[in-house]
Amino acid sequence: MAVYAPVCTGDTVAAVQVEQMPDVGESGDVTLIWDAEQPTEASVREGLIVLGTGFATVRQAPPAQFAGVLSVAVDTTAGRRYSAALPVPDRTDRFPAGTPLTDMSFVTEDGTADYTTMRAHFSAEFDNCG
8 A cells, every 4th residue: 555745846755654543433542553764765755655665764663454544644854744644445556566656546535536636636735845
């Protein structure tokens, strides 16, 4: 499973933290389940993060499988932080390693979106890049 963070031009991903959240409508503890830094691939530095891989330094090893409600926080080299908490979808598309971002689709709260739609969705984030 992968997540996409809308990283500003000239900025790169530095680290990621994933927390397991209580199910929607439930109370409970938040648990750090993956914490990593120093991306090893250009696609990760550009914001495409395959959960559990792609970082040289792992401070908290990932679980065997990501499930439930996750909070994903991405820190960048420019000091920005992008974060969101969403339930893991029942179904995700699979793409061969090396597939360009522009050829991928993404599961969102509103359904499946292609890369162009995702970029448009995050246009407000890019406007704040300054």
